[in-house]
Amino acid sequence: MNPTIKDVAKKANVSIATVSRILNEQKGYSAKTKERVLEAIKELGYQPNAVARGLINKRTQTIGILFPDVSSMFSSNILKGIEEVAHNRGHSIVVCHTGESGNRMMKYLQLLNEKRVDGIIFTSAVITEEYYKTLKEMKIPVVLVATQSYRFPLPYVKVDDKHAAYSAVSYLIEKGHREIGMISGDMADEIAGRPRVEGYKQALEDHGISFDEKKIVSTPGFSFENGSGMLPKLLKQKKDITAVFAASDELAVSAMSDAFEMGIHVPEELSIIGYDNLKIAEMAIPPLTTLAQPLYEMGKLSAELLLDMLVTGNTVESRIIPHHIIERKTVKKVN
Amino acid sequence: MNPTIKDVAKKANVSIATVSRILNEQKGYSAKTKERVLEAIKELGYQPNAVARGLINKRTQTIGILFPDVSSMFSSNILKGIEEVAHNRGHSIVVCHTGESGNRMMKYLQLLNEKRVDGIIFTSAVITEEYYKTLKEMKIPVVLVATQSYRFPLPYVKVDDKHAAYSAVSYLIEKGHREIGMISGDMADEIAGRPRVEGYKQALEDHGISFDEKKIVSTPGFSFENGSGMLPKLLKQKKDITAVFAASDELAVSAMSDAFEMGIHVPEELSIIGYDNLKIAEMAIPPLTTLAQPLYEMGKLSAELLLDMLVTGNTVESRIIPHHIIERKTVKKVN
DNA sequence: ATCACTTTAGAAAACGTTTACGTTACTTAA
DNA sequence: TTAAGTAACGTAAACGTTTTCTAAAGTGAT
Secondary structure, eight states: OOOOOOHHHHTTTTTTTHHHHHHOOSSSOOOHHHHHHHHHHHHHHHOOOHHHHHHHOOOOEEEEEEEEEETTTHHHHHHHHHHHHHHTOOEEEEEEETTTOOOTTHHHHHHHHTOOSSEEEESSSOHHHHHHHHHHHHTTTEEESOOOOOOOOOOEEEEHHHHHHHHHHHHHTTOOOOOOOOOOTTTTTTTTHHHHHHHHHHHHHHOOOOOOOOOOOSSSSSSHHHHHTTHHHHHHHOOOOOEEESSSSHHHHHHHHHHHHHHHHHTOOEEEEEEEEHHHHHHSSSSOOEEEEOHHHHHHHHHHHHHHHHOOOOOOOEEEEEEEEEEEOSSSOOO | OOOOHHHHHHHHHOOOHHHHHTTTOOOHHHHHHHHHHHHHEEEETTOOOOOHHHHHHHSSSSEEEEEEEEESHHHHHHHHHHHHHHHHOOOOOEEOOTTTTTTTTTHHHHHHHHTTEEEEESSSSOOOOOHHHHHHHTTTOEEEESSOOOOOOOEEEEEHHHHHHHHHHHHHHHTTOEEEEEOOOOTTTTTTTTTHHHHHHHHHHTOOOOOOOOEEEEEESSSSHHHTHHHHHHHOOTTTTTTTSSSSSHHHHHHHHHHHHHOOOTTTTEEEEEEEOOOOHHHHSOOOEEEEEOOOHHHHHHHHHHHHHHHHHOOOOEEEOEEEEEESOOOOOOO
């Protein structure tokens, strides 16, 4: 078995209280005893039992993270950011894959409660009444990242989707495009769907371009698969389009693939701008111009906020993260 | 505070032992008391404290996972597989990002030990003497995934890299190619580097094609960035190459980007085959033919094995996972 | 030498469970 | 009825820490 604090106490001829004090850098011991104890610790290869600590301290130094899909490039960047600061500040993270539909959500929430995690980070999914209720009962800090809740007062870290979409479309307009289509993702999605089309519409309007239902095509989700066949559909609805704004990089790449199949050259014949700035954006051929959400930084910040709430006990302000456009090679200037 | 087992015992007028028995579905109570207790549990919203359980049971129902880079598409697929089975079998996972160079490895190993995880899964990194020693001291099951150790007897789950590379190159040869180049990744890497070039050489040899140093170019790693500029270099060394085998999908896509820049059409003028079958392989333009490692399944299997070791207490056999080629559009038949 | 502090240290309770052991009450067979 | 066996439950120890409380020993100052 692993040596316990008792073993080192015995070996160093002190009480366990003293060992504990030394371990926690409190005071109440002389320099010599400290040395003796440290020696005993080293000799035994003693490592404190975090479980026992957790029991008495009511702190597990662990935070739970919920992702609809752990394996997406989107999630994994956020994850990396969270991991980075959490571990730097002495916390581990347990990750839960809730599934796109969130069907495993409640099960995981319970699990995290039983494990007595110190806080929870919630990614890109909408908070239902039920989730909120159990979150509330757990009485631990929660922060949302890449999502927000209109109904419940939970701090979040995200970009302003409407504004970001507005920027992307304005960029296209500045490049001389007037006939701009959109591949929108799920328009019923209140977080990533509707706001982006609103931004699109607003940009059009503010630049004196009239909106046309036919210039927009929506998909059930934001993945590459979801985007397949959408460009042809869009182009059939409205053939004079010169540029398209895709609501995600995966949708954009999907459109690029379709364009390739159709013999349409990007950007010579059609400009495309994406949204997210995932790794595939750089890797696309040609490299995809896109609206960057700084996912890694958002992950870091959300963890910072959560840990701040943990130490201060206070709640914290939400953060709107600045977005920006990464110019690569899929948007051409026209006149 | 959260209600404890004592609270429910009091409320149901039984001892905590009885509550515990009911909770754990042991026997030693009547149907009526069970009902009373269950009611009390519901009313109080009681949820057992997993850390107290962990202390007494010496089992935390948690496993630790070490990744060089959590955010890579490679890791995240494995992660998803592990998560899936671990949670289905009642375990949570804590993920650790050790950094490419493994500099945080020892810190994390200690952490996982202090947290008393029940087992560890180790991904794509080589096991040093030091790692092995501390792993050994922890006395918990370990399984390697997408890597293996020549020096230490640790069970692993991976494809046979040499054989897989052999298959990929043979495929190219079957398609009529004779002048086949390779972008190899790090040739000093004993796991993912050298075996793949050995497979490449062997395939050439077995098909009566002589090997030429100039047909191979190596990179410090397997990422997109690492691959940049490698195709031009390769083509300068040996201009008559008609096909290239890239040691990873990212390297392959990198080559495709370079080819695009150089005005070389894939696959008409140059065939490319990748390795891994990441999401980008489907998303590439044109879609990348590649040698698939079933990462998700490998993740699942590794978790299965680990949990089996946990329940049986026995060690387990390593598994070589079958690989196969996914034919897409980057390899052309020549004659 | 005495007094008043301060520092060093130990004993024991507490955290929320599981479980070995003991006790009581209930069956069943004779 | 009684003895023996079993089912239903309770008591208390244990898991490995932290922390409160208390006691002993040092340290100056007088």
